[in-house]
Amino acid sequence: MVRVQHGGGAARTKRADARRNEKALLDAAAEVFVASGVDAPVRDIAAAAGVGVGTIYRHFPNRADLITAVYRHQVEACAEAGPALLATEATPYAALVRWIDLFVDFLVTKHGLAAVMQSDGPGFATLHAWFLDRLVPVCNQLFAAAAESGEIRSGLDPYEVMRAVGNLCVGAEGDPRYDARRVVGLLVAGLRTADRPG
Template sequence: MSTRAARDASDEVTVEPRPGRPDPDRGPCGTAPDKPLRADAARNRARLLDAAIAAFTDHGVDVPLEDVAKAAGVGIGTLYRHFPTRCDLVLAAYSSQVDAVEQRSIDLSQQLPPEEALHEWMRGFVDFYAVKMGMVNLLRQMMQGNPETFERTRARLLASAERVLTPAMEAGLVRSDATPQELVRALGGICLAATTPDGQETSRAVVDLVYDGLRYGAPATAGSPVNSPSVAPA
């Protein structure tokens, strides 16, 4: 492996490679440090994740890691200290987006009426999937080697969907036969199918149609426009 030496832009520490240091584009995940971070290190990690999410969304998972470090305003050595391999960075970025989906379901359920919370959460899911699509090929490879991690991730997504779907169902605002599994599968399918440059806007428009479909036949919305049959002009 070629020698790597990078100067940390934030603390001016020169990082020399250790013998046996994993190649950032190879090696198993799970080698990133798992310990409490100082405030400055936590800020660097957060900036790296923000930069990685933007880069993976716009350019895919093969974007040069040096570009990610530069966008975060830190040296490449700082990136390697937090994320020794590319898949560590991808997994952390993906996990942070699952965290955001989960937190959004909590915030919306506390701030908005049930039907609005459900609708806004569904529309926000499009942003989560836009990030995932930039990582999808590597995520599939990682899933084969670490299925337990992705089972936990799926469980968190389903719990988030249930958190916003169940109150709307209990209030009679959406149909009672919908399930969190069906909702997540439908939203994922919508996002996967939107491959045009305006894919996110297209996805949101279709999400709005699915939301109207959830409301169709709901007890509390009987007689509303979404439940009224269309009448052709005479």
């Protein structure tokens, strides 16, 4: 009723405002996550976004919701890249390698995000599930293609490999002797068929 009193235009304006607000909030949260990790104090995020903490709780009741929202677009892009790579790369294995590279790029540049892949806290369960729901099918597709083309071993669980890749990206920053891409490269090399031609 209140909405009716305000009229449709007002409601739309409101919604637009809310959206702008949410967008600003997500941008700010992303920055804070990079700087302080996904465990950053809620107040810091609110301050960075220029909103009150209450606003954050309204939009994202739990932290996982916020993290999910923050990275949704990027994860989305990563997910969509799978089929595309499969279509453009020379072989399914090449596509798989490229895709994993994208995944790694995504993870290592987000301080602390990789930890999400391993976190067992109940609050992160939703986020965890969301990541998997969105990316594992893509990964499945790539693995299936590469297995069918005989480029990688059969019997591999794409989920497990993704989880492994995620783990390898944890804490990659700040240690000059540890290069997540390099060790992921080793892992990916290990996927190849045991008795491949060369």
